[in-house]
Amino acid sequence: MENKRKEWGEILPFVQHQVFPSDIRRHNSVRNLPAVDRRNGGGCMSIDRLDYWIGRSVLSTNEIDGNRFLKAACLFADTAIQYGRDRYSGKSMPLFADCLHVEHLKAPRSMTSHRTGTEPKPAVWSFFQNQQNLMRLLGSLSQFTGDSKYVSTAAEAAEYMFSNYWYRESGVLHWGGHGYVDLVSGNTYGMKGVVHEIEDVYPYWELLRAVDPDRGEMLMKGIWEANIKDWNALHYNRHGDFKKRADHANTWNRPWNGYKDPDINADLSFISVALDLAYAAYSLGYQKQEEAPRIWAERLLNLIIKQRDADTGIWPNLVHPQISRRGLNVFGRRYPQATEPRVYVGNQLNHTVTQMMGMLTIIENAQKYSRIGEMIHIKEAVEQHIIGFLDASYDKGKNKLKSIIIDGTDLTDFRIEGPFRTEKLYFGAKEGGSFLPQNITPLFTSVCGRGYRISEGRKEFRDYLRDMFKAFGVGDIGADKNSQPLLNFSTNALEPAYIFALIDLYRVEPKVEFLAMAEQIGDNLLQARQHSDSGLFTLEDDFILQNLVMDKPELQEAHEGKSVIEILQDHHKTANLDSMEPLALLNICAAQTGQYNIMPGWTAGGLYLKVSSVGHILGKEIQLWFDKPALKQFYQDSNIECNWSIDDD
Numbered sequence: 001m002e003n004k005r006k007e008w009g010e011i012l013p014f015v016q017h018q019v020f021p022s023d024i025r026r027h028n029s030v031r032n033l034p035a036v037d038r039r040n041g042g043g044c045m046s047i048d049r050l051d052y053w054i055g056r057s058v059l060s061t062n063e064i065d066g067n068r069f070l071k072a073a074c075l076f077a078d079t080a081i082q083y084g085r086d087r088y089s090g091k092s093m094p095l096f097a098d099c100l101h102v103e104h105l106k107a108p109r110s111m112t113s114h115r116t117g118t119e120p121k122p123a124v125w126s127f128f129q130n131q132q133n134l135m136r137l138l139g140s141l142s143q144f145t146g147d148s149k150y151v152s153t154a155a156e157a158a159e160y161m162f163s164n165y166w167y168r169e170s171g172v173l174h175w176g177g178h179g180y181v182d183l184v185s186g187n188t189y190g191m192k193g194v195v196h197e198i199e200d201v202y203p204y205w206e207l208l209r210a211v212d213p214d215r216g217e218m219l220m221k222g223i224w225e226a227n228i229k230d231w232n233a234l235h236y237n238r239h240g241d242f243k244k245r246a247d248h249a250n251t252w253n254r255p256w257n258g259y260k261d262p263d264i265n266a267d268l269s270f271i272s273v274a275l276d277l278a279y280a281a282y283s284l285g286y287q288k289q290e291e292a293p294r295i296w297a298e299r300l301l302n303l304i305i306k307q308r309d310a311d312t313g314i315w316p317n318l319v320h321p322q323i324s325r326r327g328l329n330v331f332g333r334r335y336p337q338a339t340e341p342r343v344y345v346g347n348q349l350n351h352t353v354t355q356m357m358g359m360l361t362i363i364e365n366a367q368k369y370s371r372i373g374e375m376i377h378i379k380e381a382v383e384q385h386i387i388g389f390l391d392a393s394y395d396k397g398k399n400k401l402k403s404i405i406i407d408g409t410d411l412t413d414f415r416i417e418g419p420f421r422t423e424k425l426y427f428g429a430k431e432g433g434s435f436l437p438q439n440i441t442p443l444f445t446s447v448c449g450r451g452y453r454i455s456e457g458r459k460e461f462r463d464y465l466r467d468m469f470k471a472f473g474v475g476d477i478g479a480d481k482n483s484q485p486l487l488n489f490s491t492n493a494l495e496p497a498y499i500f501a502l503i504d505l506y507r508v509e510p511k512v513e514f515l516a517m518a519e520q521i522g523d524n525l526l527q528a529r530q531h532s533d534s535g536l537f538t539l540e541d542d543f544i545l546q547n548l549v550m551d552k553p554e555l556q557e558a559h560e561g562k563s564v565i566e567i568l569q570d571h572h573k574t575a576n577l578d579s580m581e582p583l584a585l586l587n588i589c590a591a592q593t594g595q596y597n598i599m600p601g602w603t604a605g606g607l608y609l610k611v612s613s614v615g616h617i618l619g620k621e622i623q624l625w626f627d628k629p630a631l632k633q634f635y636q637d638s639n640i641e642c643n644w645s646i647d648d649d
Contacts, residue, residue, distance in 0.1 A: 058146035075535030171222025252292035313384030449501030496584035536575035
């Protein structure tokens with residue numbers, strides 16, 4: 001065991017085990033699930049590899065029930081373990097479905113054509129990359145409670161992916177935005193079958209490498225091998241090849257002669273992809289105490305930083321130039337500098353949240369491993385990007401985001417004027433239209449709170465957090481750290497983002513008011529979103545109508561005489577297993593007891609603005625499952641042969 005401790009301690013130097021105070025409560029399971037035997041892990045994988053995730057103090061059921069936030073997180077996890085894994089294939093695969101219906105606790109059969117580019121097929125989705133919040137939750141719960149079953153369940157899912165859905169050629173898993181497993185057939189689906197995509201994921205690398213050190217390392221190298229097209233230019237594309245052959249022994253040994261310009265092509269080099277690549281390489285370098293992957297990660301981030309605006313510090317949205325030079329057909333007459341990489345418009349504005357959280361996660365990772373000295377310039381560039389973006393885009397008076405060029409140009413008054421030689425305009429632009437300011441998502445409070453903590457108290461982050469909290473009805477945190485907070489404890493606010501922000505603020509300024517407000521919002525969240533029997537979380541009934549940020553066009557589409565938005569308002573019955581809420585509640589528990597080192601916070605995923613598989617909001621295709629007559633008619637009209645019973649719950 002001592003040898004194992006040394007080996008895995010190299011992978012997990014920041015995980016600490018402590019004896020928990022008596023007010024932290026422990027339960028085996030609200031649903032009486034059996035605890036996994038720590039001696040053998042209850043499965044095929046040795047529990048020794050997971051030893052660092054298992055708290056040394058095993059808390060009793062009564063102990064855990066005394067802390068409402070820990071109890072709620074455990075109830076959610078217990079339901080996910082008991083009902084969220086494969087119940088459809090007859091093989092008992094340890095993989096999780098993306099969603100569960102809160103009443104019959106089965107996953108919806110959805111239609112897959114919009115994700116695969118193939119003919120519609122009924123499937124139960126398991127997008128493993130979209131379950132990293134769940135993986136982090138399960139790992140954390142074992143540390144909080146001492147119950148190995150949580151992390152063992154997460155490890156079983158990861159090990160099954162490595163054993164059954166891993167491409168030896170490239171080293172990558174069958175995952176990403178276009179790749180998933182069907183829990184009915186066990187088959188893999190994806191766009192053209194071979195398209196790998198990873199962006200805004202930030203996988204739980206520590207756990208993945210603990211489960212399988214060799215294949216975990218090949219996966220971290222593999223996403224580089226699959227997506228980087230020209231290493232001398234660090235030219236990458238959002239899409240890679242699952243089956244691209246790679247020499248993983250030499251991934252980081254390539255010669256480097258400085259940056260060269262890439263060939264102009266049609267590839268999309270969104271910075272979200274680069275951030276995930278950098279996070280993987282940095283994580284591997286820290287875990288193995290190797291310099292080479294960290295050097296390549298730094299080169300990739302420096303490539304982006306080189307292209308930031310010199311005055312504002314705002315990073316581009318894409319890195320490499322494209323043949324099409326998208327954007328100029330919209331802006332070119334007035335703003336010739338407004339190519340696609342240099343503008344943030346429309347729904348792109350709120351999407352920057354996950355990019356910013358990814359940047360901050362990279363910095364925090366370096367701090368955890370005591371490597372921040374290597375990347376001070378990157379830390380400063382990240383801070384300036386976020387602050388520069390908010391300086392240019394955020395209208396605190398209206399609590400909205402304005403469309404901008406990265407040089408700070410405000411596009412609010414820009415009118416799209418033709419005539420145009422092509423009918424199709426990018427960015428959703430329409431002739432005669434404009435880019436109206438967007439309602440800011442509460443997720444930006446998480447960005448500001450995290451930025452404030454990681455920057456070690458930079459005032460600009462605090463100022464923006466103060467403005468946003470006041471606008472969202474949370475109250476006034478005070479003009480500076482010496483001011484008395486005037487928070488609104490009668491607020492009905494319940495967004496998980498507020499909790500993450502308040503806990504980060506509390507870690508810098510340990511004022512009882514900040515923790516108390518986090519607890520108040522946590523109670524609001526429990527009351528409005530958690531189902532008492534299952535512990536699953538769904539949005540409150542009026543969420544869509546009360547949150548104008550959800551005004552997506554697809555929610556206005558007609559279905560059986562109602563818009564999808566109306567259907568969803570009436571039927572919030574499908575819960576996302578990757579939701580943010582349990583992590584937020586566990587953050588409160590961590591703050592109550594000072595157990596921050598065992599609490600992996602929210603980074604990405606579980607968002608309301610993403611496609612149906614990663615957020616609470618469900619698309620029409622999933623909702624059809626719960627409208628059985630409509631689903632049967634859909635199959636009939638689409639000439640789809642259904643070999644499972646629609647009427648079988």
